[in-house]
Amino acid sequence: SFNSIFQDVRRAVDWVHIQGDLKKRTVENLDYYVKKDPRLPMVLARIRESGAKVFLLTNSDYNFSNKIMTHIFDFPHGAKPEEPHRDWKTYFDVIVVDARKPLFFGEGTILRQVDTETGALKIGTHMGPLQPGQVYSGGSCEVFTNFINAKGKDVLYIGDHIFGDILKSKKIRGWRTFLVVPELVQELHVWTDKCQFFAELQQLDCQLGDMYKNLDSSNKEKPDISKLRASIRDVTHKMDMAYGMMGSLFRSGSRQTFFSSQVVRYADLYAATFLNFIYYPFSYMFRAPAMLLPHESTVAHEQRYQIEAPMIQRARAIKTDSVTSTSATTDNGAASEVPAAAVAAKPAVHKETESTEETTVTVPHTRPSTPRTVTHTHDEDYSEEESDPNNKSDGENNQDPPADGKEARKTKK
Incomplete structure (x- = not known):
C-alpha cells in the first residue's frame, strides 16, 4: 500500500541521517555535494549593513556545520573583492546548532554554549546574552526571540524544508518565511x-x-x-x-500539487536561491499578484452581469452622499424600512452655483436589517392556564383572582 511505501522510505531517510554515513560521505566530497557561490559573503554583509541582524539556525552539530560553512566561505576575498578573507562566523550575529527543528519552534531544548575549539558543549544552561562570534546549541524559539528582541513579523526566516522550516515557523511563531526551492x-x-x-x-x-x-x-x-x-x-x-x-513539483495535470498548495499558504516568498536578494533594495516591498477567484475569471469587468437568484432581493443600496432610507407604516401599525434604492430615483439637481448628484452603490447584504421597532404583535387572549400541564379542564381553576379584582379571562383554542 502507499502507507507502507511511505513508512519504508521514511525509515530509510531517518536511518541515513541519524545512523548512516550521509554526513561522513558529504564531508569527504565537499566539492561534489556542496555548491559555492562567491556572492554569498557580499549578500550577508549587505543585509547586516542595512541594519538587520543575521542568524544561523541549523539542526546539524557544530563539527559538521563548521566544515560545511568553512568550505562555503572559502574565498580569497571577503564581502568585497578588495577585502581580505574572513572567518564564516563573522558574517552572523547569532549562530545556533543542534536546534532540533521543528521542536525548536515549540517547547525546545536547553540552550548551551559550544566550545568552538573542541566542539564540546559547556556545562550549564546559557542564560544570555547571545554574543557575536559564539556558537550555541539547542534552545527554543521563545528564548531565542527574547534574546534578539524580535518576534513575529520582525523575523524573515529562510529555509529549504516546507514542514520543519516554513510551516512550523509560520503557524507557531508567525515568522515571515522564505522557502528555497532549487527545483x-x-x-x-x-x-x-x-x-x-x-x-x-x-x-x-x-x-x-x-x-x-x-x-x-x-x-x-x-x-x-x-x-x-x-x-x-x-x-x-x-x-x-x-x-x-x-x-x-508544483503541477499535477491542470491542478496544483499538495506541496504547491503549502508553498502558497505558508511561504511569504519562495525562489530557487535567496541570493536573488542581491537584485532588490532591502526596502523593497514584495507583493503577490492579484489572483482571480473562479467566479471572477468567468466575467469580465466591462460586462453587465444580470443575476437571477433569490438572494439578489437581499441586496441593500448605499448612497455616497446622504442617508436615503425612509420608514413606512404597515397595516398592523409596525414600522418597516424602505430600501434606499426605492427612494433614490430623484433626478440630479443642477444649479448655476452648485450641483448635486446622487450615486447609488449596491453591495451584498448578507444579513437582514436589525429591527428598529417592535415587529411582533402579542396575543392578548393568551392564558397562563393553557401552558400549565397540571390544568386538565377549564372548570378546574384553582388560581386566585388578580389583585385588581378583575376576573381572569379564559379562552379555548
Whole structure:
C-alpha cells in the first residue's frame, strides 16, 4: 500500500541521517555535494549593513556545520573583492546548532554554549546574552526571540524544508518565511521552453467551451467530446513528461500539487536561491499578484452581469452622499424600512452655483436589517392556564383572582 511505501522510505531517510554515513560521505566530497557561490559573503554583509541582524539556525552539530560553512566561505576575498578573507562566523550575529527543528519552534531544548575549539558543549544552561562570534546549541524559539528582541513579523526566516522550516515557523511563531526551492529552475525552464503545451491546452479548453456554448437545460443530446478529452490527456501527459520522470513539483495535470498548495499558504516568498536578494533594495516591498477567484475569471469587468437568484432581493443600496432610507407604516401599525434604492430615483439637481448628484452603490447584504421597532404583535387572549400541564379542564381553576379584582379571562383554542 502507499502507507507502507511511505513508512519504508521514511525509515530509510531517518536511518541515513541519524545512523548512516550521509554526513561522513558529504564531508569527504565537499566539492561534489556542496555548491559555492562567491556572492554569498557580499549578500550577508549587505543585509547586516542595512541594519538587520543575521542568524544561523541549523539542526546539524557544530563539527559538521563548521566544515560545511568553512568550505562555503572559502574565498580569497571577503564581502568585497578588495577585502581580505574572513572567518564564516563573522558574517552572523547569532549562530545556533543542534536546534532540533521543528521542536525548536515549540517547547525546545536547553540552550548551551559550544566550545568552538573542541566542539564540546559547556556545562550549564546559557542564560544570555547571545554574543557575536559564539556558537550555541539547542534552545527554543521563545528564548531565542527574547534574546534578539524580535518576534513575529520582525523575523524573515529562510529555509529549504516546507514542514520543519516554513510551516512550523509560520503557524507557531508567525515568522515571515522564505522557502528555497532549487527545483524551481527546472520548473521555469519547462514553463518557458515548453510554452506551446500550455498554449495548446488553452486552445483545447476554448474548443471544449464552444461545444457547449449554445446549449441549455432544454437540450437532450450530449455533444461528443471524446476526441477533445483524448487530446487534452495527450497534451497533459507530454507536459508532465517534460518535467522529468517524477513530474512537476508544483503541477499535477491542470491542478496544483499538495506541496504547491503549502508553498502558497505558508511561504511569504519562495525562489530557487535567496541570493536573488542581491537584485532588490532591502526596502523593497514584495507583493503577490492579484489572483482571480473562479467566479471572477468567468466575467469580465466591462460586462453587465444580470443575476437571477433569490438572494439578489437581499441586496441593500448605499448612497455616497446622504442617508436615503425612509420608514413606512404597515397595516398592523409596525414600522418597516424602505430600501434606499426605492427612494433614490430623484433626478440630479443642477444649479448655476452648485450641483448635486446622487450615486447609488449596491453591495451584498448578507444579513437582514436589525429591527428598529417592535415587529411582533402579542396575543392578548393568551392564558397562563393553557401552558400549565397540571390544568386538565377549564372548570378546574384553582388560581386566585388578580389583585385588581378583575376576573381572569379564559379562552379555548
